[in-house]
Amino acid sequence: MSRLKSVDQETIRILNQKKILNLLYRNNKLTKQEISQKLNISIPTVISNSNELIEQGFLEEAGVAESTGGRKPTILKFLPDSRYSFGVWITKDKVKIILTNLNFKIIHEIDFSMPEKLYDFTDVISKTAEAIEYLVNNFNISPDKILGIGFSLPGTVNEKELLLKNVPNLGFKNVSFKKFERYFKFPIFIENEANASAYAETFINFNDAKNSLVFISITEGIGTGVVIANNVYKGFNKRAGEFGHMAIVKDGKRCNCGRKGCWELYASKKALLGAYREAFNDVNGNLDDFLKKSEMDLKAKAVLNTYVDFLAEGIKNIILTLDPKNILIGGEIFPYKDFIEKELIKKIFTDNSFYDESQCNVMFSNLGENAAVYGAALLPMENIFFLNDNVL
Numbered sequence: 001m002s003r004l005k006s007v008d009q010e011t012i013r014i015l016n017q018k019k020i021l022n023l024l025y026r027n028n029k030l031t032k033q034e035i036s037q038k039l040n041i042s043i044p045t046v047i048s049n050s051n052e053l054i055e056q057g058f059l060e061e062a063g064v065a066e067s068t069g070g071r072k073p074t075i076l077k078f079l080p081d082s083r084y085s086f087g088v089w090i091t092k093d094k095v096k097i098i099l100t101n102l103n104f105k106i107i108h109e110i111d112f113s114m115p116e117k118l119y120d121f122t123d124v125i126s127k128t129a130e131a132i133e134y135l136v137n138n139f140n141i142s143p144d145k146i147l148g149i150g151f152s153l154p155g156t157v158n159e160k161e162l163l164l165k166n167v168p169n170l171g172f173k174n175v176s177f178k179k180f181e182r183y184f185k186f187p188i189f190i191e192n193e194a195n196a197s198a199y200a201e202t203f204i205n206f207n208d209a210k211n212s213l214v215f216i217s218i219t220e221g222i223g224t225g226v227v228i229a230n231n232v233y234k235g236f237n238k239r240a241g242e243f244g245h246m247a248i249v250k251d252g253k254r255c256n257c258g259r260k261g262c263w264e265l266y267a268s269k270k271a272l273l274g275a276y277r278e279a280f281n282d283v284n285g286n287l288d289d290f291l292k293k294s295e296m297d298l299k300a301k302a303v304l305n306t307y308v309d310f311l312a313e314g315i316k317n318i319i320l321t322l323d324p325k326n327i328l329i330g331g332e333i334f335p336y337k338d339f340i341e342k343e344l345i346k347k348i349f350t351d352n353s354f355y356d357e358s359q360c361n362v363m364f365s366n367l368g369e370n371a372a373v374y375g376a377a378l379l380p381m382e383n384i385f386f387l388n389d390n391v392l
């Protein structure tokens, strides 16, 4: 009985500390009285817990505020440089590594190209480890301030078992990241890139998007991260949200996943580039030039129009399946926002009797191309901000 009671007390203490940390993270500075009022906890509880957070380096006392009667209230301030985190985003083409503080200020970033043909993940991991070692040494950051390394990966992920389960676009299955732990001095965490992007949206880009959103990451393929009531929905086998592989054309093009007519074959960035190259018989053409051409040239315009049609059809299916409040689009397609966004929104909301623009907010993420790598850097921070892992 007494044992149970002491565990509960400990949980409450930790929960209160996380609440205080979250509140100051959002507000930067508050008085102890304000914290007590906003969190509905007593001032002695605020004082004892914030003292522990000061000892751990997360907060400092920053003077006093004007008195509203009685003693002048002490101000507490959040210290974003008290911890650091690494985010690693692996795509088919490149690896991007960032070092950030707790406010997601990028201290430094490095990227390198993926090998032409990837036979083994070990090469990529050892190169990543070298880059991280370099950053730690060159930026003189004390290793005990580094929370860990988060990886944002282009496939389905079991985050608890550190297992990258299926990456059809790279031709890998069941890659264990446990065996890669020995390459690093810090704890490692992994997540699917679209889920990581959705985490980034809910936490960093704190707005009304946080409760209910679908993040659509458009790169080589299409990944989607689904947030329902503040939790990322991963499903029973941890592969929910594989909308990139829903069939959009019956008996359509053959996909790496084994199915035919998958959405990503028609609506990924790779699909758009492929369609342009085919239409103009130009195997080396690049997306920037093709899209510029589409402003004047009717043939180029038609390619873009067909692409946006396919993108819109998939998003309509997602809206009808999940009824999310927000749909955010990001990934490597982000730089082409201005060519796509307006027409896409128009197509999504015409010709349907179920919903209109006021019921679902569709937009490109304002984290831009960085959502996945920010999401990766967020993974090691979750322990300090949350009690539970926010996964359904």
Ligand SMILES: [Zn+2]
Pocket: 244, 245, 255, 256, 257, 258, 259, 262
């Ligand atoms: Zn597929």
